[in-house]
Amino acid sequence: MGEPAGDPLELEYAHGPSDLRLVRQPGPPGTHSVAATFVAPAGWAYDPPRGEATARLAGLLATSGAGGRDRRALARYLDRLGASLSPRVDPESAEVTIWGPAAPWEALLGILADVVLRPRFGPDDLARVRRQLLERQLQDGAQPGHRAEREMLAALFPSGHPYRSTGVGDRASLARIGAASIGRFRRAHFAGPGCMLVVTGPVPLDRLRRVAGRLFAELPSTGPAPPAVPTPRPAPREIRIDLPGTAQVEVRLARVSIARADPTYPAAYLANEILGGSSMLSRLYARVRGRDGLAYHASSQLESMRWGGYWEARVGTGPDRWRRVVPMLREEAGRLVHRPVPSAELATMRESRIGAVRLALESTAEAHELAVDAAYHGLAPDYWRRWPEVLRGLAAEDVRRAAEAAIDPTDAVTVVVGPVGRR
Amino acid sequence: MERVVVPATLVRPPTVAFGLGNGLRVILAPLPESPTASVWVWYRVGSKNERPGLTGASHWVEHMLFEGSPRYPKGAIDRAVAEVGGELNAFTDYDFTAYYTTVPREHLEVPLAFEADRMTRARLDDAEVERERTVIRSEREGNENWPEFRVEEEAMALAFRVHPYRWDALGWRRDIERLSPAELRAYYRQYYGPRNATLVVAGGFDARRVASDVRRRFGSLPETGAAVDVPEVEPPAEGERRAELRGPGTTPYLLVAWRAPALDDPATPATLLVDTILGGGSRLFGPAWGSGSGEHPSARLYRALVDPGLAVRATCEWQPRRYPGLFSVAVQAAEGVGFDRLESEIDRVTERLARTGPTSAEMDDARVRLRRGATLAYEGATRTGFRLGYFSTLRDLALEGDLFRRLQAVRAAEVRARARELFRPSQRVVVRYTPTSEARDG
Numbered sequence: 001m002g003e004p005a006g007d008p009l010e011l012e013y014a015h016g017p018s019d020l021r022l023v024r025q026p027g028p029p030g031t032h033s034v035a036a037t038f039v040a041p042a043g044w045a046y047d048p049p050r051g052e053a054t055a056r057l058a059g060l061l062a063t064s065g066a067g068g069r070d071r072r073a074l075a076r077y078l079d080r081l082g083a084s085l086s087p088r089v090d091p092e093s094a095e096v097t098i099w100g101p102a103a104p105w106e107a108l109l110g111i112l113a114d115v116v117l118r119p120r121f122g123p124d125d126l127a128r129v130r131r132q133l134l135e136r137q138l139q140d141g142a143q144p145g146h147r148a149e150r151e152m153l154a155a156l157f158p159s160g161h162p163y164r165s166t167g168v169g170d171r172a173s174l175a176r177i178g179a180a181s182i183g184r185f186r187r188a189h190f191a192g193p194g195c196m197l198v199v200t201g202p203v204p205l206d207r208l209r210r211v212a213g214r215l216f217a218e219l220p221s222t223g224p225a226p227p228a229v230p231t232p233r234p235a236p237r238e239i240r241i242d243l244p245g246t247a248q249v250e251v252r253l254a255r256v257s258i259a260r261a262d263p264t265y266p267a268a269y270l271a272n273e274i275l276g277g278s279s280m281l282s283r284l285y286a287r288v289r290g291r292d293g294l295a296y297h298a299s300s301q302l303e304s305m306r307w308g309g310y311w312e313a314r315v316g317t318g319p320d321r322w323r324r325v326v327p328m329l330r331e332e333a334g335r336l337v338h339r340p341v342p343s344a345e346l347a348t349m350r351e352s353r354i355g356a357v358r359l360a361l362e363s364t365a366e367a368h369e370l371a372v373d374a375a376y377h378g379l380a381p382d383y384w385r386r387w388p389e390v391l392r393g394l395a396a397e398d399v400r401r402a403a404e405a406a407i408d409p410t411d412a413v414t415v416v417v418g419p420v421g422r423r
Numbered sequence: 424m425e426r427v428v429v430p431a432t433l434v435r436p437p438t439v440a441f442g443l444g445n446g447l448r449v450i451l452a453p454l455p456e457s458p459t460a461s462v463w464v465w466y467r468v469g470s471k472n473e474r475p476g477l478t479g480a481s482h483w484v485e486h487m488l489f490e491g492s493p494r495y496p497k498g499a500i501d502r503a504v505a506e507v508g509g510e511l512n513a514f515t516d517y518d519f520t521a522y523y524t525t526v527p528r529e530h531l532e533v534p535l536a537f538e539a540d541r542m543t544r545a546r547l548d549d550a551e552v553e554r555e556r557t558v559i560r561s562e563r564e565g566n567e568n569w570p571e572f573r574v575e576e577e578a579m580a581l582a583f584r585v586h587p588y589r590w591d592a593l594g595w596r597r598d599i600e601r602l603s604p605a606e607l608r609a610y611y612r613q614y615y616g617p618r619n620a621t622l623v624v625a626g627g628f629d630a631r632r633v634a635s636d637v638r639r640r641f642g643s644l645p646e647t648g649a650a651v652d653v654p655e656v657e658p659p660a661e662g663e664r665r666a667e668l669r670g671p672g673t674t675p676y677l678l679v680a681w682r683a684p685a686l687d688d689p690a691t692p693a694t695l696l697v698d699t700i701l702g703g704g705s706r707l708f709g710p711a712w713g714s715g716s717g718e719h720p721s722a723r724l725y726r727a728l729v730d731p732g733l734a735v736r737a738t739c740e741w742q743p744r745r746y747p748g749l750f751s752v753a754v755q756a757a758e759g760v761g762f763d764r765l766e767s768e769i770d771r772v773t774e775r776l777a778r779t780g781p782t783s784a785e786m787d788d789a790r791v792r793l794r795r796g797a798t799l800a801y802e803g804a805t806r807t808g809f810r811l812g813y814f815s816t817l818r819d820l821a822l823e824g825d826l827f828r829r830l831q832a833v834r835a836a837e838v839r840a841r842a843r844e845l846f847r848p849s850q851r852v853v854v855r856y857t858p859t860s861e862a863r864d865g
Contacts, residue, residue, distance in 0.1 A: 028458070029456035029457070029458065030454055030455070030456030030457055031802055031803075032799070032802070033799050033802060071720045072720045072721050075719055075720050075721060076721065076788060079429070079788065079791050079792045079795050080426065080427045080428065080429065080791055080795075081426070081428050081429075082428050082429040082794075082795045082798035082799070100428075100798075100799075101428055101429075101798055101799065103428060104426065104428050107426070124730065127732060128729060128730070128732070131732060131735050131757045131758070132735050132736075134735075134758060135673050135674055135735045135755065135757075135758070138673035138674065138758075139673050142671050142672060142673055142858065143568065143569070143671070143673075144568050145568065243671055244671075245670045245671045245859060246567075246568050246670075246671050247563075247564040247565075247567035247568055248561065248564035248565045248567065248568050250568075278510075279501065279505050280489070280501040280505075280511075281498070281501050281502060281505050286498070289558055290497075290498070291554075292554070293553075293554035293555060293556070293557040293558050294557060294558075294561070295558065295561050296558050296559075296561040296562035296565055297565070316561065316564075316565045316568075317561055318557070318560065318561055318564055321557070321561075348502060348505050348506050349505065351505065351506055351507065351508050352504075352505035352506070352508055352509075353508075354508050355505075355507060355508010355509055355510075355526070355527055356508065356510070358458055358459065358508055358527045359459055359508070359509070359510060359525055359526075359527070361458045361459070362457055362458060362459040362525070362626075362803040362804050362805060363802045363803035363806070364802065365802075366803075418568075
């Protein structure tokens with residue numbers, strides 16, 4: 001196999017059968033694996049009426065057999081190839097990723113094509129994944145972290161909004177969804193327009209085009225229309241849920257925020273990183289944990305998606321400490337909105353985030369995540385290569401303004417879940 | 424016939440290993456094309472070295488190593504790593520404490536500098552220790568929100584009455600409340616130092632230059648840090664031990680566990696096959712991507728419990744340790760299924776393996792599955808640093824390859840004999856967790 005040289009930060013885009021978008025990313029130097037993800041507009045935003053959880057069920061069934069192989073035969077074949085298959089579903093999309101040694105990459109893509117075009121599952125498989133989702137529903141109610149997320153989303157987004165739920169449905173909807181409706185859902189959503197195949201590894205684009213053309217030739221050529229997305233206008237409020245017997249209180253401070261396509265996204269991303277991102281230097285970590293010792297985890301995240309987004313600060317703290325934590329979250333988020341970030345702090349965080357992209361290039365798996373992200377959001381082929389200059393071009397005032405639009409906690413919702421006792 | 428791609432030999436990068444006069448062991452793994460470099464320091468101290476009253480000390484010390492040393496006051500390590508675009512973290516286990524930092528390759532000197540500084544000179548100031556107390560309490564409370572943590576902690580406490588594996592690395596809550604800064608400093612002085620550590624550096628660098636840098640930075644450190652073996656040997660149990668817990672949760676959760684061999688025990692390869700045939704995989708040689716719970720649809724437990732609708736998850740949990748630990752079967756019940764039914768199925772499955780052994784197809788598939796985990800185990804500097812450090816800390820670098828070779832030679836009869844030895848009812852521990860969810864919306 002001729003290995004094409006290339007920069008993993010430079011993607012190549014092409015068209016496959018039925019408008020399938022093909023994205024090729026050279027593998028990072030020194031790696032010997034390939035990762036391929038098929039992305040379809042099949043998230044739970046597209047769940048049919050009275051069929052909440054259809055997307056999740058379809059996603060879980062992705063590893064239940066494909067083509068001529070049932071679940072066990074598929075797993076055995078993957079073992080022999082040294083490969084793994086992982087499905088993932090979010091509000092907007094469904095993904096299936098295969099990862100394994102580079103040498104049999106065509107066989108791996110063949111499995112992916114079978115999973116997409118020829119899913120195979122029986123009544124027992126459907127019953128099994130229903131039980132798994134039912135347990136997840138219970139977890140959304142009983143586990144403080146899960147419950148806090150559920151309550152937060154429901155408080156931020158109005159009825160009918162794709163981000164309002166966690167996609168697990170309820171007991172009644174799970175019982176209603178049958179094999180036929182899952183089949184219909186798959187046929188309608190795993191179709192060329194809106195779908196993409198992202199491949200990372202030593203695979204030349206012309207061969208990828210040929211192989212994908214053959215493997216995905218049966219892909220239907222009409223895809224779903226995007227769902228309606230009502231405008232969220234949440235009112236600020238505090239939601240408190242007492243879960244007796246739990247040990248830790250989960251706190252969320254959240255608001256509706258910007259979409260990924262928003263031009264201020266890089267500045268908002270940096271603002272969130274400064275406030276509560278992955279570094280131990282973030283302000284929330286430094287104050288809530290580092291200075292005051294109030295929590296083990298204190299962070300924030302900006303979830304910017306296609307149709308919108310939300311921002312949340314998250315802290316897990318003791319039942320005797322949460323009341324001190326909530327105003328701190330508001331204060332720190334407010335400080336970011338009202339005062340420019342000192343230049344030294346901005347420079348450090350900027351370099352930290354630029355470095356994160358370098359670190360992702362140590363394995364195919366991590367580099368592939370960058371490619372899927374860029375492909376899904378329709379970013380330029382050299383988006384990640386230009387990322388350092390984009391971040392270095394941001395001034396403190398850019399970050400402050402972006403924080404004002406994306407993070408300002410004035411109208412934020414507060415959610416507190418755990419052993420908080422009755423009011 | 425389906426093509427088999429997974430290799431029959433372990434593919435591991437070449438290494439350079441040497442020792443310093445003060446006892447520090449050093450392993451370098453140059454990966455010429457890697458854009459990153461990963462520095463790992465493994466200390467052979469973990470909760471196994473603690474005693475009642477001092478439980479959780481290893482984990483607490485781990486936290487304190489980010490809170491100040493002579494050249495790196497509080498926050499300086501985080502800043503130094505962030506400025507060069509790196510990432511860092513640490514974790515504490517029963518057997519070891521490990522610190523890692525991965526940076527773009529040209530900044531390798533940054534983690535080497537602070538690791539040398541904090542190896543023997545971390546401050547552990549009174550005020551910082553006190554502030555960290557609530558952080559650690561909070562970490563423990565976060566874990567307690569998960570039934571799996573409560574159940575595993577209870578199982579270890581039931582199974583071990585003498586050996587220090589009987590408490591979790593997070594420590595008992597009452598010890599977290601009372602441990603003093605002076606005790607923590609004494610613990611740090613006793614166990615931290617070159618004699619009790621292994622430095623692993625993996626990534627894009629020139630081995631000769633880095634070896635020289637390591638000698639310069641670490642060679643002058645005092646010869647401290649005691650590698651202390653655990654003298655206590657857990658006697659055989661005189662019968663089955665049981666516990667019933669109640670708390671927030673979803674559906675009943677059951678853990679059944681038996682005494683398991685240590686990592687370097689001759690019985691470990693056959694036990695890895697028992698683990699794979701019953702549970703679907705192994706933590707030592709598991710797939711690196713999306714490994715999840717390790718469930719596999721061909722695994723016997725999965726077929727007996729998940730397929731017929733008795734459980735939503737059924738896995739084996741076995742982390743081979745420095746000393747004999749526990750081999751567990753963990754089951755999350757399907758709604759409406761009771762503990763007795765789950766237990767009787769687990770009995771049936773384990774007894775059958777002990778009575779009739781695995782089929783030849785199962786043996787073949789299990790070997791392939793275990794080999795598969797090694798296919799890409801060394802992709803990337805961070806993962807390489809982890810694996811080299813893990814095996815060299817728990818025993819030595821050769822152990823991984825040795826285990827891998829021996830796995831291929833294990834016969835079905837040995838797996839049957841191993842299952843017979845492992846699944847003795849008198850050595851069994853059973854923990855049942857009954858959910859009592861009741862939410863009150865405010």
